[in-house]
Amino acid sequence: MxxxxxxxxxxxxxxxxxxxxxxxxxxxxxxxxxxxxxxxxxxxxxxxxxxxxxxxxxxxxxxxxxxxxxxxxxxxxxxxxxxxxxxxxxxVEHHHHTICSRCGAVGEFRHSTVERVMRSLAKEIDGDIIGHRMEIFITCGSCLNESTTGKFSVHV
Amino acid sequence: MxxxxxxxxxxxxxxxxxxxxxxxxxxxxxxxxxxxxxxxxxxxxxxxxxxxxxxxxxxxxxxxxxxxxxxxxxxxxxxxxxxxxxxxxxxVEHHHHTICSRCGAVGEFRHSTVERVMRSLAKEIDGDIIGHRMEIFITCGSCLNESTTGKFSVHV
DNA sequence: CTGATTATTGATACCAAGTATCACTGGACG
DNA sequence: CGTCCAGTGATACTTGGTATCAATAATCAG
Missing domain, CATH: 1.10.10.10 (Winged helix-like DNA-binding domain superfamily/Winged helix DNA-binding domain)
Structure with missing residues (x-):
């Protein structure tokens, strides 16, 4: 990452x-x-x-x-x-994850825009937001240089 | 929703x-x-x-x-x-989910900012983004008017 | 319509992930 | 050191889901 x-x-x-x-x-x-x-x-x-x-x-x-x-x-x-x-x-205190769909490597990241999105959604959703979760599926840098087949299927 | x-x-x-x-x-x-x-x-x-x-x-x-x-x-x-x-x-073609942690009701939504966040992350992540997933845990409007205990635990 | 062909079904057995039980063990502490 | 209770782990069990395979039902050609 x-x-x-x-x-x-x-x-x-x-x-x-x-x-x-x-x-x-x-x-x-x-x-x-x-x-x-x-x-x-x-x-x-x-x-x-x-x-x-x-x-x-x-x-x-x-x-x-x-x-x-x-x-x-x-x-x-x-x-x-x-x-x-x-x-x-x-x-990291609050964060999201990147998951490499080939090797399964997991990374963490924070991105303030995600939290801003949450605040803007809060006004539109009928109910109280109590949490959220976000995962980004990637092919990580080191896997890009290899030719192994995928480890996880990704339906997103 | x-x-x-x-x-x-x-x-x-x-x-x-x-x-x-x-x-x-x-x-x-x-x-x-x-x-x-x-x-x-x-x-x-x-x-x-x-x-x-x-x-x-x-x-x-x-x-x-x-x-x-x-x-x-x-x-x-x-x-x-x-x-x-x-x-x-x-x-909906591509979307994310809201999940009520009390009753388990699932809703769909699209929010263009989420896609914009993805595009900005693409520049920073070492690897190729192949997909993403986002869930928002809520207490939905109808559950707010009741006093049942939670159905799902939420660690986010 | 009839029979041949092939996808589909579902009972069963199986597997994997995770939890409950409970007699035993070993840390903590007076 | 001895007591006590948290912790352990072998075992059995539960749950969620898949593989197998003989029987069945769709489909299609004639």
């Missing part, structure tokens, strides 16, 4: 273990393994992928830990159209 | 059975039952809901027919954050 896109970003210090502790949860071996693995991964991942990577940690614990991290706002859950949802570390 | 929102809309004549025939699929009793039921429903629905409503049609056929309709562009598939995806008839 181009650096210019991140101009409006206030990046957060990321420590997933702390995010759990802040919620009053104990720092245990299993949780440290899960958060450590997530921080070690470069991008987005699925729950099953994490289970495979951490055979020493039970499935239930992996799923529970992910849920805690999502509840804490430290992870974003991205409902991809087909297949299991993906998760990515929430580095 | 406010009528003003639909101003940018070119509404399409909707005939799901024709959408299937246009793809070279036969007009059968089961498919007519499924498309008829979908057209009869007021808003968005899940595949399982359709199966329950049509006990005379097999699960496999319901799922197959939905898939055909999505492929034909006659239905939109909406990945709600938790639970099964919802489907709604695509009345």
């Amino acid at each position: 181009a650096a210019s896109l991140m101009l409006e970003t206030e990046s957060r210090g990321i420590n997933l273990s702390n995010a759990l502790e802040d919620r009053g949860l104990r720092r245990t071996g299993a949780r440290t393994a899960v958060t450590g693995r997530i921080e070690h991964l470069s991008g987005a991942f699925t729950a099953e992928q994490l289970c495979r990577d951490l055979p020493g940690v039970g499935r239930a614990t992996v799923y529970r830990t992910i849920r805690h991290l999502v509840d804490a706002g430290a992870l974003c859950k991205l409902p991809i159209l087909d297949g299991a949802p993906m998760y990515s570390i929430a580095r | 406010a009528a003003s929102l639909m101003l940018e809309t070119e509404s399409r004549g909707i005939n799901l059975s024709n959408a299937l025939e246009d793809r070279g699929l036969r007009r059968t009793g089961a498919r007519t039952a499924v498309t008829g039921r979908i057209e009869h429903l007021s808003g968005a629905f899940t595949a399982e809901q359709l199966c329950r409503d049509l006990p005379g049609v097999g699960r496999a056929t319901v799922y197959r027919t939905i898939r055909h309709l999505v492929d034909a562009g006659a239905l939109c598939k909406l990945p709600i954050l938790d639970g099964a995806p919802m489907y709604s008839i695509a009345r």
Whole structure:
């Protein structure tokens, strides 16, 4: 992702273990393994992928830990159209995602115009806006130089 | 949804059975039952809901027919954050959705500014944009007058 | 109309993702 | 150190959806 896109970003210090502790949860071996693995991964991942990577940690614990991290706002859950949802570390307070339809790489961005659109829509919609979500499907720069077939189908 | 929102809309004549025939699929009793039921429903629905409503049609056929309709562009598939995806008839060529987090009602809208945002992002993103998706979570007008609890959790 | 051809159906079995249960374990803390 | 309770993980279960395949229904040529 181009650096210019991140101009409006206030990046957060990321420590997933702390995010759990802040919620009053104990720092245990299993949780440290899960958060450590997530921080070690470069991008987005699925729950099953994490289970495979951490055979020493039970499935239930992996799923529970992910849920805690999502509840804490430290992870974003991205409902991809087909297949299991993906998760990515929430580095930016409120943001949207770019998803490469070939390699699955997920990026974050903020764009003030999106928020302006929301404010203008608020006047027209019959009801209260309580949130929004936006995903941009791309073929990322590095995939443009390759010839692999698509990973996700995109019906938009 | 406010009528003003639909101003940018070119509404399409909707005939799901024709959408299937246009793809070279036969007009059968089961498919007519499924498309008829979908057209009869007021808003968005899940595949399982359709199966329950049509006990005379097999699960496999319901799922197959939905898939055909999505492929034909006659239905939109909406990945709600938790639970099964919802489907709604695509009345407008390219559009976005409002989703009431209480009653699950789904609306469509077009807003030219969203497309303008896409064009400005295209210059900044490292890669090719191949599509985008936007959902606005709302509490719709009719739900504002009630006191039911939320149906969907919204982490945005 | 009749029979041949082929798409479609739906019961069944299956698979994948995720959750509930519950006896056991190990952190925290007096 | 011992107690207590949060946390764990094996297991069984649920849900959403797909593959299989024999039976059935559309379609079409004659």
